[in-house]
Amino acid sequence: MDDLEEKMKACEPLWLQAMxxxxxxxxAKGVLPREEVERLRLEAESLMQAVIEYQQRVLGGLVSTLH
Structure with a gap:
């Protein structure tokens, strides 16, 4: 397995969590209270952003500075 493949596989648990x-x-949409749906939206958005940033770093792309 090459280095890039290993790095991408390392992101798999985060990807599954985001999905x-x-x-x-x-x-939850149309079932749970609006506040709970919004919380779930923010959680999903945050996790997807983390996946994207990880993949960009692995592929050598430009990303914002980690804090």
Whole structure:
């Protein structure tokens, strides 16, 4: 397995967590209170952003500074 493949596989748990959050958000729409749906949306968005930033770093792209 090459280095890039290993790095991308390392992100798999985060990717699965993000996809689960998106699923929970979509299932909550129209069912749960608006505040809870918004919380789930923010969680899903945050996790997806973390996946994107990780992948950009692995691929050598420009990303904002970590804080």
């Amino acid at each position: 689960d959050a998106v699923r929970r958000y979509n299932e």
